[in-house]
Amino acid sequence: MWRPVLMAKLIQQFNHLGPIRAQTLVYIHNQTTESTTGVDIYSGEPTSKRKIGENVPRNEKVNFLVKILNDLDDSKESVYNALDAWAAWEQDFPIGPLRQALIGLEKQHQWHRIIHVIKWMLSKGQGTTMGTYGQLVRALDMDHRAEEAHDVWVKKLGVDMHSVPWQLCHQMISVYYRNNMMERAVKLFKGLEAFDRKPRDKKIVKKVCDAYEILGLIEEKERLLKKYESLFNDTSPSKRSTRTSKKKSKS
Incomplete structure (x- = not known):
């Protein structure tokens, strides 16, 4: 009752x-439902609920x-x-x-x-966690609140540039790129380079190169393309070695 x-x-x-x-x-x-494991002999109340x-x-x-x-x-x-x-x-x-x-x-x-x-x-x-803040950044971006997404990045994710995952960095660069915040995209990428962080995906480099071009910084764009040309080359040493190892394993 x-x-x-x-x-x-x-x-x-x-x-x-x-x-x-x-x-x-x-x-x-x-x-x-309620389950009990016994009754207290003094109070008569269940000992476990x-x-x-x-x-x-x-x-x-x-x-x-x-x-x-x-x-x-x-x-x-x-x-x-x-x-x-x-x-x-x-x-x-x-x-x-x-x-x-x-x-x-x-x-x-x-x-x-x-x-x-x-x-x-x-x-x-x-x-x-970084994952939660990354999810918040994505939701804010999709809700057309890029400025708030930027605030989350600055206060919660961008404070640790040497360890923040590249996936989140790429996500934030994409937010800046889609919302015509090219200066911020370039600044973020330069900050990562300052920590000797090298991009693993050519899509990141392409977005930053496009940002440089939109900003009229053609020389910077060319410098970046030259620096990371291996990412755009299908026959880069890392990929050749991977293909060679696959062929050896098959044989």
Whole structure:
């Protein structure tokens, strides 16, 4: 009897935050069971209780969250309230299910909601990895918020130029390139070169060369093409050695 009464009180308390939060609580309550491993001889209370929501399958939690987020308006408050309610009954912060939910939202191109979810997660001190910030940069770019993507790069990723993965560097150069921020693309590439970071993909070099050309710096473009000409040459030593080793292994 205590569980329905408790849930009714909780839902009443959360009603002022909107129907989505109450709906989340009802869903979690309906999907959970309680397990016990014994009874305390003094108090008569169970010695072990399963956390509410613990036995709900992960995929079901993720699908429910994605559905809730899709039903919401795009306001930060609505998304944050729904996420607070969804995560309230978890014993540990649900970083895994959240990442799955973000993948689902990406497939639907829900960039604005992805931004809210990642920022909510970061506000809780969770998911503070290069991968998360890279995902935020991508979502901001796709949501036509290149200036905010630049701010994330400067404050969170670009502070460690000697170790930030080339994949993220290429991503940021592409953001600058698509949004006609050629000076920033060139500056980023020069910063990487200052740390003796050599690009592994000719696409990066081509974008920077195009940026130089747009800026009217033709000599710099030619210098860069000459410096990294091996990337544009299919018969470079590294590729020849790879092909030779493959032929030897076949023979």
